[in-house]
Amino acid sequence: MSDRSLDHVTDGDLIADAADARDRGVLDMARDALAQDRVLLAYQPVIGTIGGTIAFHEGLIRLRDETGRIIPAVQFIDVVETAELGREIDCAALRLGLAALAQTPALRLSVNMSARSIGYRRWMQTLQKGLLADATVGERLILEITERSAMQVPELVKTFMTDLQDRGITFALDDFGAGQTSFRYLKEFYFDILKIDGSFVRQCDTDPDNQCILNALISVGQQFDMFTVAEAVETKAEAEFLTQAGIDCLQGYYYGAPELRPGWLRDAEARRKAIG
Known part of the structure; x- marks a missing residue:
């Protein structure tokens, strides 16, 4: 145990170790x-409240x-996020997402980033390669950036979004409400989609505090003309409250768990095998 005397090791030292x-x-x-190359995407549907059809999928x-x-991202993403390894994982997620878009018109x-x-450089090269390979990919790709991450370099995010939105790419602000967004930046960002953090969605049908916060967050999205998505919807009662509150889309285990091989992916693979 390094050079610390056992007599002076505290519980805090042991926990830190x-x-x-x-x-x-x-x-x-x-x-x-x-x-x-043991990297995969699990796909979870995002359901529109009008019509109940799938608006898009999130690749996790x-x-x-x-x-x-x-291993789900929650078990490793906080550890790797600040290291170059986190950038490499972002590259892998983007590569897999672009391949899925190319294979399924x-x-x-x-895709999260x-x-x-x-x-x-590698992330940008991966994106450019995917956009050049299929002209329809840009308009079908959504890049999700967490609120916490975006607020660390807001000016850089603004420039980045402006450049890529011109190429048809959509941007989502993920985990909204969990971080410390400056509303000045929210006005300037021009995110297309606002994904409300699941901590405010849980038990929203019975929790008056969450109801108050959700109504405020939905109003923010509507004011800035952003498409709103509620994350972590797990019950019919939560879905009904959110729909009545004016949310645009719902995502969570009530509508489907993330799947490595959803039906549409199996169908695409079957079609490719039949052709070739």
């Missing part, structure tokens, strides 16, 4: 998964560890 060891394990797992990054276990798909990947 355990956290460091855990983070190193996560980094090693993620690095190995990327090196071995997953890693497969050496035992074959599928009717698909509209959102960190604002830290703006200006990362």
